[in-house]
Amino acid sequence: MKSEQTIQNEIIIAVNRLGHRLWRSNAGKVITKDNRVIQLFPKGFPDTVGFRKTDGKIIFIEVKTDKGRLRPEQEKFKTFIETQPVLYGVARSPQDAIDIIENGAIYHE
Template identity: 40%
Template sequence: MPPMSERKLQSAVLKLAGFHGYEVRYHTKDSRGSQAGFPDLVLASKKRGKLLFRELKSDSGRLRPEQKVVLEVLAACGQDVGVWRPADLLSGRIVAELRAAPTDYLK
C-alpha cells in the first residue's frame, strides 16, 4: 500500500471528527495566510466539551521548529495538542483521542 499523504489523512480525520460530534473543524487550506507553525486542525465539540489542536504529518514528516514552539505554548496554556500521522489512523489512536473525555487541566 502506498504511503498516505497528509491531504488524505486530513480528509479522513475531518470525516471522523464530524462523525464524533466535532462541530468546528477548522483546517488550514493555505498556510501562507496563517501564523507560522499554527496547527493544521482545530477541532471543537460542545457535546464533548473538548478543543483539540492537531498537526498532521506523513509517517516520515518532521515538525518544523516553529510548529514545535506553537504546540509547546498551547500545551503550556492547558490545551490538548498533538501530532497525528497515518499510522495513528490505522492504530485507532485518532478515534480514541476524539472519543476520550476532556482532560481536566485545572486539577
C-alpha cells in the same frame, strides 16, 4: 504511503462523523491577484482546529505522515499549546485523532 492531505481529509471526516467539529486551518500568507497580502494563521499553527462535542473544549491536531516530523515552527507551537487547557496532539491516522479528542492521548514523534 498516503499523503498528509489524504490523512488530513480522512481525519476531518472521521472526527465530524462522531459529532465533534474539526476544520482545516491554513497558515502563512496568501497574495491575491491584485497583490494584496492576506495573513492567515501564523506559521506553525496546526493543520486542523475544532471543538469536542461533549464539552466544547478546543482541539488542535497537527497531521503528519508515518515519517513526517514537526518543523521548528510547529515544535514552538507544540511547546506553547501543551501548557494550555486545550486538546492537542500529532495524528498520523483518524484513530490517532479520535484518541486525542476522546481520550486525551498526545502523540509525538
